[in-house]
Amino acid sequence: MLEVTLYFVQQLINGITIGSTYALIAIGYTMVYGIIGMINFAHGEVYMIGTYIAFMAITGLSMLGIEFLPIVFAVALISSMLVSSTFGLAIERVAYRPLRGGNRLIPLISAIGMSFFLQNYVRISQGARDIAMPSVVTGGWNFGPEHGFQASISYMQIIIFIATFISMTALTLFISRSRLGRACRATAQDLKMAGLLGINTNNVIAATFVIGAALAAVAGTLLGMYYGVANAYIGFLAGLKAFTAAVLGGIGSLPGAMLGGLILGISESMTAAYFSTEYKDVVSFGLLVLILLFKPTGILGKPEVEKI
Amino acid sequence: MKKKVAQKVLGLSASVLLAGSFSLANAETIKIAIAGPQTGDVAQYGDMQVIGAEMAVEQINAAGGVNGDKIEAIRYDDACEPKQAVAVANKIVNDGIKFVVGHLCSGSTQPASDVYEDEGILAISPASTNPEITQRGYKMIFRTIGLDSHQGPTAGRYIADKIKPSKVAVIHDKQQYGEGIATAVKKTLEEKGVNVALFEGVNKGDKDFSPLIAKLQKEKVDFVYYGGYHPELGQMLRQAAEKGFKAKFMGPEGVGNKDISQIAGDASEGLLVTLPPAFDQRPENKDLVQAFKDKSEDPSGAFVMTSYAAVKVIADAVAATKSQDTDAIQEYLRSHTFKTPMGEISFDDKGDLKGFDFEVYTWHADGSKSSVN
Numbered sequence: 001m002l003e004v005t006l007y008f009v010q011q012l013i014n015g016i017t018i019g020s021t022y023a024l025i026a027i028g029y030t031m032v033y034g035i036i037g038m039i040n041f042a043h044g045e046v047y048m049i050g051t052y053i054a055f056m057a058i059t060g061l062s063m064l065g066i067e068f069l070p071i072v073f074a075v076a077l078i079s080s081m082l083v084s085s086t087f088g089l090a091i092e093r094v095a096y097r098p099l100r101g102g103n104r105l106i107p108l109i110s111a112i113g114m115s116f117f118l119q120n121y122v123r124i125s126q127g128a129r130d131i132a133m134p135s136v137v138t139g140g141w142n143f144g145p146e147h148g149f150q151a152s153i154s155y156m157q158i159i160i161f162i163a164t165f166i167s168m169t170a171l172t173l174f175i176s177r178s179r180l181g182r183a184c185r186a187t188a189q190d191l192k193m194a195g196l197l198g199i200n201t202n203n204v205i206a207a208t209f210v211i212g213a214a215l216a217a218v219a220g221t222l223l224g225m226y227y228g229v230a231n232a233y234i235g236f237l238a239g240l241k242a243f244t245a246a247v248l249g250g251i252g253s254l255p256g257a258m259l260g261g262l263i264l265g266i267s268e269s270m271t272a273a274y275f276s277t278e279y280k281d282v283v284s285f286g287l288l289v290l291i292l293l294f295k296p297t298g299i300l301g302k303p304e305v306e307k308i
Numbered sequence: 309m310k311k312k313v314a315q316k317v318l319g320l321s322a323s324v325l326l327a328g329s330f331s332l333a334n335a336e337t338i339k340i341a342i343a344g345p346q347t348g349d350v351a352q353y354g355d356m357q358v359i360g361a362e363m364a365v366e367q368i369n370a371a372g373g374v375n376g377d378k379i380e381a382i383r384y385d386d387a388c389e390p391k392q393a394v395a396v397a398n399k400i401v402n403d404g405i406k407f408v409v410g411h412l413c414s415g416s417t418q419p420a421s422d423v424y425e426d427e428g429i430l431a432i433s434p435a436s437t438n439p440e441i442t443q444r445g446y447k448m449i450f451r452t453i454g455l456d457s458h459q460g461p462t463a464g465r466y467i468a469d470k471i472k473p474s475k476v477a478v479i480h481d482k483q484q485y486g487e488g489i490a491t492a493v494k495k496t497l498e499e500k501g502v503n504v505a506l507f508e509g510v511n512k513g514d515k516d517f518s519p520l521i522a523k524l525q526k527e528k529v530d531f532v533y534y535g536g537y538h539p540e541l542g543q544m545l546r547q548a549a550e551k552g553f554k555a556k557f558m559g560p561e562g563v564g565n566k567d568i569s570q571i572a573g574d575a576s577e578g579l580l581v582t583l584p585p586a587f588d589q590r591p592e593n594k595d596l597v598q599a600f601k602d603k604s605e606d607p608s609g610a611f612v613m614t615s616y617a618a619v620k621v622i623a624d625a626v627a628a629t630k631s632q633d634t635d636a637i638q639e640y641l642r643s644h645t646f647k648t649p650m651g652e653i654s655f656d657d658k659g660d661l662k663g664f665d666f667e668v669y670t671w672h673a674d675g676s677k678s679s680v681n
Contacts, residue, residue, distance in 0.1 A: 007526050014518040128347035130539065132570035135546065142552060149526050154550045227515045227543060229571050231349060237513060272519035278482060278509035280519075 003149045010151040011273040012266065017157045017226075019265020020164035024219035025242030026249070026257035027171065028088075028212025034188045034252035035208050038104065041111040042091050044239020045118035046084050046213045050220025051230045052126060053080040055133055058225070072136060073159070076225070080217040087118070088213025092206050115235075123232040130231045137225065160222045167218050168258060171211070175254065180207055188252070248288050250301025259299060263287070337380045338626055340365070340619060341400045343393070343410030343420070344435075346385035349513075349539045352565045352609075353412050357434055358383060359605045360615030361409050367599070368619070374627045379619070386420070388413040397423035406430065406632050409618045412611070414438035414485040421449045430634040430641075432621060434614035437561070438488045442658040447638050450655055452614045452621065452648075453584060454664040456485070459560055460492020462666045463533065463582045467493075468500035470680075471556065473531035477506035477524055479544075481536030486512075489560045490535030505529060510540060517544045521553050530555045538563040541579075542571030549575035556580065561610045561666070566675035577673040582666040584650075586679070587613035593649045608677075617648035 025047050032040045057076040066072065095110040140154030175181040186194040187204045195201045223238075224230055241264065249260025264284050271283040297303050342361045344354040365381045373379065384400060386393040393416035400408060401423060408424060408431040411417040417436040424431045425446045433441070433451040437459060442449060467473065476497060480490035487509065497504050505527050510520065521544070524532065532555050534541045541563045548555070549572070558580035569576040588597050588607040596616075600607035607613070624646050625637045645654045654662050669677040 003526070007522065010522045011519055014516075014522060017518070018516050123347075129351055130349050130567065132542075132567060134570070134573040135550070138550065140550060140552075149528075150552070151522075152551050156550065223515075228546060229515070229539065229543070268516075269519040273523055276508055277479075277517075277520050278511065281511060 002145070006144045006149055006151040007273070011269045013151070013153050013157065015266035015269030016262060017160050017265070018268065019245075019262040020160060021219045021223050021261075022238075022242050022245045022264050023258045023261025024164055024167060024215045024222075025238060026245040026261050027215045027254065029243050029246040030249075030251050030254060030257040031184075031208045031212050033246070034254075035184065036096070036100070036191070036205060038096070038107050039111070039243070040091070040096075040209070040212070041108065041239070042095065042114040042118060043212065043216060044235035044237075044242070045115050045122075046087050046091070046235070047216040047220045047238050047242075048230070048232065048235030049087055049118065049122065050080045050084040050213075050217030051224035051234065052122060052131075052220075053083045053217070054221035054224045055131060055230060058133065058136060069137065073225075077163075077218065077221050080221045081214045084213045084217035084220070085210045088209040088216075089206055091213075092209040096205075096209075097202070119232050119235070126232065128232070130229050133224075133228045135225075135228060156226050160226065163218060163222055167215055171215070172254070174211075180204070184208060244285065244288055247298055248291055250298030253298070253300045253302070256298055256300035263299075336377045338374055338377055338407070338623075338632065339380050339382060339403075339405045340407045340409055340622060341382050341384050341403075341405045342615075343384040343386055343396050343400065343408055343416075344412040345388040345416075346383060348387040348389070350388045350413065350537050350562075352538075352567055353435060353562075353611055354385070356609030356611040357410070357412060357615040359600065359603075359607075359609075360434070360612035361619045363596075363600060363603075363605075363612075364616040364619035364623070367596075368623050374623050375630060379623060381619075384410070386411055386413075386416045388416055390415050390419050393417070393420040394423060396420065400424075400429065401427045406634055407622050408432070409434060409615055409622070412436065413483075414441060414488070415483050417441055417449075418484060421446060424448050428634050430622070430637055432618040434618045435561075435611045436485075438484050440484070440488070442660050446659070448634060450618075450621075450638075450641060450659040452617045452650065452653065452661060453611075454666055455660060456489040456492050456560070458664070459582050459666045460489050461496045462668065463489075463558060463560070463580075464493045464496025464500065464502075466580070466582075466668045466680075467531060467533070467558065468497060468502050471531060473502065473556070475503050475505045475527065475529045476531045476533065477508070477527070477529040477555075478504055478533045478535070479506075479520070480509055480534070481512045481540055482509040483512055483536065485560075485562060486534075486536035488535070490533065493533050493535065510536075512536070512540065514540060515543055517547050518551065520544070521548050521551050524548075524555065525551070525553050532557045534559045534563065536562060538565050538568040539571070542568045542576070545572035545575040545579065558582075564610055564669070564671065564677065568671070569673055569675040574673045576671055579671040580680070581669050581671050581677065583610050583669050583677070584614060585665075585667050586669075586677075587649050587651075590649075590651075596649055613649045617646075617650045617653065620648045621646045621653070 028043045054076040057079045095114040099107045137156045142150040142152045144150035183199045245260035245264045249256030268280040271280040344357045346354045365379045384396045386396045397420040412435040414436040437456045439455045439457040478494045480486040564581040
């Protein structure tokens with residue numbers, strides 16, 4: 001009995017780890033959708049760039065002989081958030097702003113183009129090969145009987161939990177308490193009206209791209225350190241999973257993105273645990289179809305009200 | 309007046325161009341396409357192929373070429389993707405090339421070989437080990453490497469006879485190569501009475517294997533065989549070490565590459581790998597190994613010598629038949645023996661090597677390997 005419970009707990013930990021990083025990336029999709037009603041298909045690429053920058057920072061620091069973990073982590077995180085935010089801002093300026101107000105399909109295409117451009121830009125500037133980095137954080141805690149199945153949680157997983165929790169709390173506080181956050185909510189409710197009431201909606205939209213990109217960079221740094229490999233194409237799958245998470249939770253809703261990420265991560269790890277690893281994507285996308293069948297707006301999504 | 313000068317200049321340059329193309333046509337070159345992954349996550353194997361094949365081209369040309377003709381090697385990138393491999397194959401047809409050294413990944417070689425067979429292009433793969441490739445009665449498809457139907461049993465016998473594990477898991481990446489060899493290993497193990505508790509596929513490109521590792525821990529597996537390539541196995545080793553899962557791992561030649569040590573670090577120490585014999589350590593290849601080292605290239609990669617041999621075989625056959633007629637050459641290949649850095653090699657009717665065997669090596673954290681015997 002103990003073993004069964006421990007095994008379940010272990011798989012739950014694994015699921016939450018991967019799910020919380022999906023949630024971090026999903027925020028970027030859901031915020032942009034919530035405000036301008038468009039999907040930013042270049043968002044996965046921002047995550048990929050975040051991973052690359054974190055790798056560069058960590059390698060650079062270890063070349064300087066700095067290996068004190070808190071410093072390494074902080075520098076990697078901050079530099080990757082800064083650079084990725086710049087990319088987020090640039091994507092908005094180049095691929096979205098000039099096309100705003102036109103047909104909704106046009107920015108979609110330009111975002112896909114942006115995604116290809118960024119993939120190939122990184123591929124050309126950083127090389128087509130996978131880059132690999134040894135583990136920065138090793139070890140973990142085991143609990144359970146001495147002989148028999150032990151559940152374990154690695155220090156890296158703990159770091160992922162804590163970093164995700166802090167980012168999510170900060171974002172929630174920012175949206176609910178700060179002036180810009182209030183402007184974000186107002187713009188999401190009604191872009192035109194918010195503009196008429198004196199909110200600089202251009203800045204608000206730019207800010208959502210920046211926030212989304214910064215969170216994707218957090219995910220990029222964490223997963224980069226966890227897996228230790230990256231290439232120019234990791235953004236595609238990560239973006240797809242995060243987008244699924246956003247839709248699952250109800251696109252446009254922040255708590256929805258967090259919930260969607262966790263559900264996706266846990267369902268993947270449970271499928272691998274009790275069924276088979278090869279079907280984990282089948283089950284998680286099957287789940288998406290089921291939920292959308294019964295609740296087309298996602299778990300926490302609100303039905304779209306026709307704006308007059 | 310100006311117009312006339314311009315016309316003259318134009319005429320002159322045109323004739324220079326013509327002369328240029330004539331001189332190219334006169335000095336007959338034998339073009340060999342080197343088709344393999346030059347980008348993507350298994351591009352390291354493409355590197356091995358390129359340095360091996362280009363060294364052969366360089367040395368053959370330096371020794372006077374083939375009956376006085378030079379060989380020209382042209383690289384094509386299939387990124388180890390079946391779709392791109394077919395596009396590459398069609399490009400090779402359009403470029404009028406008669407010989408191919410490639411492809412590497414079995415999943416690429418299989419669809420590309422259909423094109424080569426139809427178009428009468430002779431292809432020698434230095435790395436594709438899936439048995440299916442030469443079992444379709446094709447005339448034009450050869451390989452200078454062994455088969456998974458031999459590699460699998462070699463691995464299986466080693467596990468059963470030397471390691472004697474109590475519970476084995478066989479994992480694969482659902483690709484033609486990975487699942488093929490995993491199935492062969494599982495079959496041998498079961499014949500030997502070893503308990504295979506788990507046979508499961510993972511998705512290629514996946515990074516998170518923690519649920520799978522927890523499952524292996526729960527099943528108390530003490531030996532894991534992985535059929536596939538190094539990016540996934542490297543990740544498994546890394547996450548297994550983090551979770552304190554201490555089973556021994558083994559993989560086929562698709563994992564034997566220095567990057568696995570980069571990804572997995574110390575966790576790659578002690579990994580077992582079946583590889584082609586270490587031809588670079590044979591005394592008769594000393595000069596060749598030195599030639600690689602002079603160019604600061606690494607001759608120890610699994611497919612360096614097999615690629616060298618593939619080019620050498622094509623060159624020898626062209627020299628002996630005094631033609632680039634691939635039909636005559638494929639007959640010549642099947643009926644003669646060739647002297648290569650892999651030793652004397654010959655092909656059977658299917659296009660497979662006669663008497664090739666894989667050996668078991670222990671991988672080390674610094675990316676080197678040592679024979680288990």
